[in-house]
Amino acid sequence: xxxxxxxxxxxxxxxxxxxxxxxxxxxxxxxxxxxxxxxxxxxxxxxxxxxxxxxxxxxxxxxxxxxxxxxxxxxxxxxxxxxxxxxxxxxxxxxxxxxxxxxxxxxxxxxxxxxxxxxxxxxxxxxxxxxxxxxxxxxxxxxxxxxxxxxxxxxxxxxxxxxxxxxxxxxxxxxxxxxxxxxxxxxxxxxxxxxxxxxxxxxxxxxxxxxxxxxxxxx
Numbered sequence: 001x002x003x004x005x006x007x008x009x010x011x012x013x014x015x016x017x018x019x020x021x022x023x024x025x026x027x028x029x030x031x032x033x034x035x036x037x038x039x040x041x042x043x044x045x046x047x048x049x050x051x052x053x054x055x056x057x058x059x060x061x062x063x064x065x066x067x068x069x070x071x072x073x074x075x076x077x078x079x080x081x082x083x084x085x086x087x088x089x090x091x092x093x094x095x096x097x098x099x100x101x102x103x104x105x106x107x108x109x110x111x112x113x114x115x116x117x118x119x120x121x122x123x124x125x126x127x128x129x130x131x132x133x134x135x136x137x138x139x140x141x142x143x144x145x146x147x148x149x150x151x152x153x154x155x156x157x158x159x160x161x162x163x164x165x166x167x168x169x170x171x172x173x174x175x176x177x178x179x180x181x182x183x184x185x186x187x188x189x190x191x192x193x194x195x196x197x198x199x200x201x202x203x204x205x206x207x208x209x210x211x212x213x214x215x216x217x218x219x
Contacts, residue, residue, distance in 0.1 A: 093148070129166070
């Protein structure tokens with residue numbers, strides 16, 4: 001039974017990693033938001049499985065909170081933002097997609113090598129997913145620093161939070177509920193601030209390209 005549950009958690013982890021690569025290679029902002037919602041759904045599935053096996057009831061609440069925020073509310077808010085801003089362009093990257101994918105593969109190898117000694121000391125059923133969680137974190141960070149537009153960078157930041165939450169579930173069976181509620185509130189407030197921030201950029205420069213902010217340093 002434990003072996004079957006462990007394989008199920010590993011399946012959700014593999015889906016998260018595939019979606020992280022899909023987000024890294026994505027050029028359409030709307031599709032990127034959909035992929036983020038799917039990644040949130042994978043986090044919900046993995047958290048629910050771990051909660052069922054370990055009888056950690058607070059993880060059910062964490063899964064429900066993630067479902068509401070990451071799968072429904074935040075993607076809805078992001079869709080509203082891009083509709084209001086009339087965003088029709090593809091995602092601009094600082095490097096071409098093949099180069100990013102090669103760097104991403106290198107980050108995955110690095111993540112597994114770093115996490116392997118740590119995973120050996122873990123006694124959780126999902127200890128094998130720690131490397132995948134770290135890889136997803138690094139891939140999300142790579143997506144943030146290689147995007148020129150504000151919206152994909154916001155999605156990259158949110159994907160990093162997904163990876164951190166999944167790593168906490170994998171390594172320690174989740175954080176205390178009060179911590180998770182605090183993080184969820186911070187993420188939601190951050191989204192609202194980012195929305196205002198993007199509206200201000202668009203109003204000032206008629207574009208969401210963050211490279212226009214360099215003009216402020218010159219003034």
